[in-house]
Amino acid sequence: MITRKLSAGDIIEAQCTRCRKLLNHTIVAMVEERVVRVQCNTCGGAHNYRPIAEPKTPAARATTRKAETAPRTSKKDQGAAEREEWESLRPALESGQSLPYDMNGTYRVNSVVAHPVFGLGVVKCVIKPDKMEVLFQAGKKLLRCR
Numbered sequence: 734m735i736t737r738k739l740s741a742g743d744i745i746e747a748q749c750t751r752c753r754k755l756l757n758h759t760i761v762a763m764v765e766e767r768v769v770r771v772q773c774n775t776c777g778g779a780h781n782y783r784p785i786a787e788p789k790t791p792a793a794r795a796t797t798r799k800a801e802t803a804p805r806t807s808k809k810d811q812g813a814a815e816r817e818e819w820e821s822l823r824p825a826l827e828s829g830q831s832l833p834y835d836m837n838g839t840y841r842v843n844s845v846v847a848h849p850v851f852g853l854g855v856v857k858c859v860i861k862p863d864k865m866e867v868l869f870q871a872g873k874k875l876l877r878c879r
């Protein structure tokens with residue numbers, strides 16, 4: 734972890750591409766807080782900065798990446814779980830009797846509904862007074878009913 738802030742003109746240790754050694758370099762260019770270009774103090778050659786492979790760095794980076802992707806993954810899992818549930822019900826939905834969806838219709842839990850847009854779905858719960866949650870292939874939808 735780098736605790737002190739670096740800026741262009743500062744001296745840092747870097748792997749020189751010409752000398753092939755870890756040497757002092759002067760920072761030439763930075764993007765935000767990341768060193769992008771350095772000049773070797775020994776040979777004077779400028780090159781892109783390569784971070785020194787410290788054992789700490791990849792671990793810290795991996796943690797950050799995990800934190801970034803975590804919410805996205807769980808959201809995807811939710812949709813995948815609903816789709817999987819629908820797929821498991823699919824033979825029963827397609828072989829059984831379905832009721833055409835009507836916003837003035839009355840449905841019970843486990844009723845099979847044929848919706849013009851979402852297709853076949855199964856009523857998961859009825860929310861009084863006039864709504865129900867139906868599981869379709871595309872996921873759960875809240876529909877009007879009586």
Ligand SMILES: [Zn+2]
Nearest residue numbers: 749752773776
């Ligand atoms: Zn050099």
